[in-house]
Amino acid sequence: MNTNRRHAVAALIAAGLLWGTTVPLSKLALEWLSPGWLTVVRFGLAAAVLLAVAARRPGGRAVQGTAQRPAQRSALRAAFTPGVLIAGAFGYGGSVMVQNAGIGRTSVTHAALLIGAVPVLVAIIAAVWYRAVARPVAWFGFAVSLGGVGLITTGSGGGGATMAGDGLVLASLLLSAMVTVAQGRLLAGRDPIAVTAVQFLGATLGSLPIAAVSEGVPAAPADAGVVLAVVALALAGTLLPFTLFAFGQSRVSAEVAGAFLNLEPLVGAIAGAVVFGDPVGLVQAGGGAAILAGIALSSLPLLAGRRVARRAAAVVAAETGAEAGAEAEAGAGAEAGAEAEAGAGAETGAEAG
DSSP: OOHHHHHHHHHHHHHHHHHTTHHHHHHHHTTTSOHHHHHHHHHHHHHHHHHHHHTTSOOOOOOTTSOOOOTTSOHHHHHOOHHHHHHIIIIIIIHHHHHHHHHTTSOHHHHHHHGGGHHHHHHHHHHHHTTOOOOHHHHHHHHHHHHHHHHHHHSOOGGGOOHHHHHHHHHHHHHHHHHHHHHHHHHTTSOHHHHHHHHHHHHHHHHHHHHHHHHOSOOOOSSHHHHHHHHHHHIIIIIHHHHHHHHHHTTSOHHHHHHGGGHHHHHHHHHHHHTSOOOOOHHHHHHHHHHHHHHHHHHHHHHHHHHHHHHHHHHHHHHHHHHHHHHHHHHHHHHHHHHHHHHHHHHHHHHHO
């Protein structure tokens, strides 16, 4: 694994772990802010910090086959496009606003386990959009994961979980998965930090009018705890993981990046059970296990493909080395023969003289 790929994997792992804190932190923050205003504040704070950082960065990487951007063009200007803003408004702002509404109507554990369906949704959407046909074992894995989602949503509603809340969380995950697949093209040739900053701005601008019209002015916080939860959600649950994930996804495919989202439901479910005391029955545990088993099954073709590719590369390298060795030996033999003939000719000429 080269250095760039190692850095990408480390960033994706960190993003998955940090995202695991978002559901429990959102549950706490919703005690103060409504779903819309929590989305506005969460992405507004993160955008303010990241836009200041992105404004100082040079232009993004050049796309193969295109001319290098002028040096004076900032990374932020390169990322400031309608497509990036719209992706942020719908994929970040829209999905999180819907997710917040769902979290308010379900348990932390339910919401966290349902998030385990995101890698499956990413793989399915990528297959449909890019017309890539997955292998049978992968589709079997998708079916197992979706069956696990069904178990969780139809199981006991302990801990305040409801079908409506679970449905809203699932709808938000579909939006999020669509943006994850589209993100690869948005990141091409652009700086990941700048793209994330513009998407945060899009999420803030997109959710602000909805929150203002439908939810009114938010009340003052009841205590410092909810304020700390909002700040932690904006920084540790938004600014860092989204930026790290964009950095990692700019260096790997959507399907590979999506696999690291598996860490999020595990962290969230543990927090729900330990911190919030959410009951975890056999049905929920079975559903969570089915989601993870399905993700593992759907990842097998990808891992097998990598092994085959590595073996093929090794065989090609070995064959190339053998060919080069044979050519070198043949060249050395021809050279030695020519020298021997030249020496024999010179000797014969000397004797004749």
